[in-house]
Amino acid sequence: MRLRPLRRTAAPAVDADATATGPARVDHRTKALTKRLKQGDVAVIDHVDIDRVSAEALVACGPAAVLNAAASTSGRYPNVGPQILLDAGIPLVDGLGDALMGLKDGTRLVVRGNAVLSGTTVLAEGVEQTAETVEADQAKAREGLSDQLEAFASNTMDYMLKERDLLLDGIGVPRVDTKIDGRAVLIVVRGYHYKEDLAMLRSFIRESRPVLIGVDGGADAIIEAGWKPDLIVGDMDSVSDSALTSGAEVVVHAYRDGRAPGAARVAELGAKHVVFPATGTSEDVAMLLADDMGASLIVAVGTHATLVEFLDKGRSGMASTFLTRLRVGSKLVDAKGVSRLYRSSISTWQLVLLVLAGLAALVVALAVTPAGQAALELLLARWDDIATTIRRFFGG
Numbered sequence: 247m248r249l250r251p252l253r254r255t256a257a258p259a260v261d262a263d264a265t266a267t268g269p270a271r272v273d274h275r276t277k278a279l280t281k282r283l284k285q286g287d288v289a290v291i292d293h294v295d296i297d298r299v300s301a302e303a304l305v306a307c308g309p310a311a312v313l314n315a316a317a318s319t320s321g322r323y324p325n326v327g328p329q330i331l332l333d334a335g336i337p338l339v340d341g342l343g344d345a346l347m348g349l350k351d352g353t354r355l356v357v358r359g360n361a362v363l364s365g366t367t368v369l370a371e372g373v374e375q376t377a378e379t380v381e382a383d384q385a386k387a388r389e390g391l392s393d394q395l396e397a398f399a400s401n402t403m404d405y406m407l408k409e410r411d412l413l414l415d416g417i418g419v420p421r422v423d424t425k426i427d428g429r430a431v432l433i434v435v436r437g438y439h440y441k442e443d444l445a446m447l448r449s450f451i452r453e454s455r456p457v458l459i460g461v462d463g464g465a466d467a468i469i470e471a472g473w474k475p476d477l478i479v480g481d482m483d484s485v486s487d488s489a490l491t492s493g494a495e496v497v498v499h500a501y502r503d504g505r506a507p508g509a510a511r512v513a514e515l516g517a518k519h520v521v522f523p524a525t526g527t528s529e530d531v532a533m534l535l536a537d538d539m540g541a542s543l544i545v546a547v548g549t550h551a552t553l554v555e556f557l558d559k560g561r562s563g564m565a566s567t568f569l570t571r572l573r574v575g576s577k578l579v580d581a582k583g584v585s586r587l588y589r590s591s592i593s594t595w596q597l598v599l600l601v602l603a604g605l606a607a608l609v610v611a612l613a614v615t616p617a618g619q620a621a622l623e624l625l626l627a628r629w630d631d632i633a634t635t636i637r638r639f640f641g642g
Contacts, residue, residue, distance in 0.1 A: 482508030526566030
């Protein structure tokens with residue numbers, strides 16, 4: 247029988263000038279893209295002002311590059327997302343336009359400097375971000391913060407006029423079956439350092455058994471930490487189906503006119519829910535609900551409190567949260583950054599040495615007392631018996 251020679255397939259050509267190569271993963275919403283983005287993929291997004299949370303989620307996926315149809319820093323405020331990507335060694339190309347957003351997932355892309363190619367065809371050209379360009383964008387953006395402060399003052403007055411009945415008298419807060427009156431409440435938002443802060447609160451959760459409220463994706467954060475949410479509050483755009491069907495009571499945050507896009511999804515899943523129409527953010531709604539239902543203490547994890555954090559969320563001001571925190575008052579404890587405050591500086595080796603020193607001190611203490619000497623002799627005799635048995639076993 248004649249053997250046919252094996253056919254050798256040519257190895258794919260390597261582009262020596264390429265900044266990065268990989269299959270495209272395309273989505274207008276960065277939050278949705280990170281759920282399916284894998285290491286080595288090329289992330290194609292349309293995200294003006296990449297915020298910290300989105301950048302950290304992209305870094306965790308390990309993409310070969312990030313291609314942005316929009317400007318990663320528009321100049322509205324000094325967002326830190328682009329710097330986080332560059333610090334992680336991920337190439338970032340900006341201002342590529344809408345041409346890339348129509349690509350099919352899996353299209354093989356080559357990133358060469360500021361150009362994006364498919365094969366030998368240049369699909370789009372943009373701005374390759376470097377440490378110098380990011381710093382220049384940040385300096386320009388810092389000059390625009392005064393405009394944001396003006397917007398904040400304007401939004402504060404507007405929010406007060408729209409929600410004075412809710413803020414002053416709690417009119418419009420729905421009734422929920424979860425018992426909150428007289429209990430501590432822990433509100434979890436998937437914001438900055440929420441995982442570390444949640445881990446630091448384990449003893450508080452174990453001892454106080456607070457009502458656990460997840461704000462949208464914060465419900466998944468509670469489940470990932472090993473607990474079950476009692477309430478889920480939000481517009482339901484970033485919480486998983488498994489969290490919504492975990493048995494938690496659901497409060498759908500609706501627009502002031504009553505429109506609640508998330509209600510249809512919750513109803514389809516068969517989850518018990520009520521609708522809470524209110525201006526402001528979902529975390530504000532969660533705080534107002536807990537306060538109105540008689541919470542004795544409200545501990546917030548991952549919530550947004552600074553001007554830059556709210557601009558990261560795409561809001562022109564933080565009037566709703568400013569006034570909500572005034573409304574809730576002294577019962578609110580912000581746990582943001584608690585992990586950084588109490589982070590241990592003791593290394594593993596230091597702990598090992600401490601244990602060994604303790605054992606040495608115990609042996610010395612036993613050796614200088616009659617009872618300790620007798621105990622040591624008995625221990626050594628027992629060890630000798632064990633060693634003899636082992637030697638006999640292997641010798642036999």
